[in-house]
Amino acid sequence: xxxxxxxxxxxxxxxxxxxxxxxxxxxxxxxxxxxxxxxxxxxxxxxxxxxxxxxxxxxxxxxxxxxxxxxxxxxxxxxxxxxxxxxxxxxxxxxxxxxxxxxxxxxxxxxxxxxxxxxxxxxxxxxxxxxxxxxxxxxxxxxxxxxxxxxxxxxxxxxxxxxxxxxxxx
Amino acid sequence: xxxxxxxxxxxxxxxxxxxxxxxxxxxxxxxxxxxxxxxxxxxxxxxxxxxxxxxxxxxxxxxxxxxxxxxxxxxxxxxxxxxxxxxxxxxxxxxxxxxxxxxxxxxxxxxxxxxxxxxxxxxxxxxxxxxxxxxxxxxxxxxxxxxxxxxxxxxxxxxxxxxxxxxxxxxxxxxxxxxxxxxxxxxxxxxxxxxxxxxxxxxxxxxxxxxxxxx
Numbered sequence: 001x002x003x004x005x006x007x008x009x010x011x012x013x014x015x016x017x018x019x020x021x022x023x024x025x026x027x028x029x030x031x032x033x034x035x036x037x038x039x040x041x042x043x044x045x046x047x048x049x050x051x052x053x054x055x056x057x058x059x060x061x062x063x064x065x066x067x068x069x070x071x072x073x074x075x076x077x078x079x080x081x082x083x084x085x086x087x088x089x090x091x092x093x094x095x096x097x098x099x100x101x102x103x104x105x106x107x108x109x110x111x112x113x114x115x116x117x118x119x120x121x122x123x124x125x126x127x128x129x130x131x132x133x134x135x136x137x138x139x140x141x142x143x144x145x146x147x148x149x150x151x152x153x154x155x156x157x158x159x160x161x162x163x164x165x166x167x168x169x170x
Numbered sequence: 171x172x173x174x175x176x177x178x179x180x181x182x183x184x185x186x187x188x189x190x191x192x193x194x195x196x197x198x199x200x201x202x203x204x205x206x207x208x209x210x211x212x213x214x215x216x217x218x219x220x221x222x223x224x225x226x227x228x229x230x231x232x233x234x235x236x237x238x239x240x241x242x243x244x245x246x247x248x249x250x251x252x253x254x255x256x257x258x259x260x261x262x263x264x265x266x267x268x269x270x271x272x273x274x275x276x277x278x279x280x281x282x283x284x285x286x287x288x289x290x291x292x293x294x295x296x297x298x299x300x301x302x303x304x305x306x307x308x309x310x311x312x313x314x315x316x317x318x319x320x321x322x323x324x325x326x327x328x329x330x331x332x333x334x335x336x337x338x339x340x341x342x343x344x345x346x347x348x349x350x351x352x353x354x355x356x357x358x359x360x361x362x363x364x365x366x367x368x369x370x371x372x373x374x375x376x377x378x379x380x381x382x383x384x385x
Contacts, residue, residue: 033281036315054315054346058354061317130318134354 019045021079026067026096035064035076039092042078046090047159055138056090059155062131063094071096071150081156089140089158100151103144106132187217191224203232264290266297273305273374274298275367279312287323291330298334306331307370311342321356328361339374341367 022042024035039060043053060076067074074096081091136142141156190207197205206228209221269275276294294306308327313320324340331338340363343351351358364370 029283029285032283036281051346051349055350055353057315058317058350061315061319065317065319130354130356134318134356137353137355138350 019080021077023075023077024064025075026064026071027073029068031068032061032064035060039076039078043090046080046088048090048157052157056092056157059135059138059157060092062135063092063153063155066131067094067096071098073097074150083158087158087160089156092155092157094153094155095147095150097150099149100144100146103132103142107136107142191220194224194228198228198231203228203235260286263293266293268301268303269307269367270305270371270375270378272301272303273307273371274301274303275307275309277309277312281315282313282320282323284323287327291327294327295330295334298331298336303336305337305339305374307339307341307367309342309367310340310347311344313342313347316347316350318354318356321351321354321358325358325361337362337374339364339370341365341370 019042022038024031024038026035036057040053040057043056044050048056064076067076074094077091077093077095079091079093081089083089132142135155139155139157140161141154143154145152145154194205194207206225207221209218211218211221264276264278267275267277274294274297276290278290294308297303298306308324310316310324328338328340338361340358340361343363343365364373
């Protein structure tokens, strides 16, 4: 996949759409419910199918739990985007205060923030190490960029694509 | 000569007035908003406007402070309410229902976080031991979103149940969640699933009667 050079505003060729952006602050466990609800409403407004809306809600849920698990404080931003060819889509940005990590490494299932998950040690870890892989499989594009002392994870999905297959789309 | 005296008097008078103002300003600076500058000057005096201006400023500072105190009290009350509501939500504990001899059912509703999941698992394991259950059915009809964290909680619960020698069944997975689980790439193959609790019970009861016949 060709990656255009990132500009200050984000990836070139993807402009902002008319729907006003929404932000959900993530500082407490209750944020998972709040972010899911906000995401569900926003995605539905954009016109995504009901099944795709629920997939995006899973993406939001994963991003939010990750902030709570590793970043502790942050926020989720929803905005409408438009591709060069005019197709509308959603941008979900998860920003938090912990330093960036190796996205490629973490996208592999069985890995989490500390590295490869040893099945024998699974109970000590916070999860099954499949969150980012799940996000990648349920979206069109996922990126990570540093943001001050923290980072932003940018997830994009466009209208019109059918439900995701089980192969990694990244 | 008279003019110089007048100028000297004026300077002294000004310095006195400035001293008065400074005292009041210092009081306000240290948080006393009840103080005011007393004026013994005639209304048309040049400094009267200044005095009135200073007093008005102190009054508005006092009003702001009162408003701030009220807001603080309201905020604390709201925070206390939130704490109480949070405790009430925790009280909405998941009931564990014995639906058949030795068969327990745990219906799960809403958002599953680590605390709730740990409490549910502990309650379920205790119930399995107390009721000598050999089968636990976790029903997730009430779960709207299945993300990897939630799937992880169920996998751990199922593992713990199996460690106690009981069968763990997962029921109530709707088609949307089934698809999402596959597309996420989460492996739930270690868990026996049934579409509905009815199916799960039917299967269990059939096995039960078959065992009875064999005895």
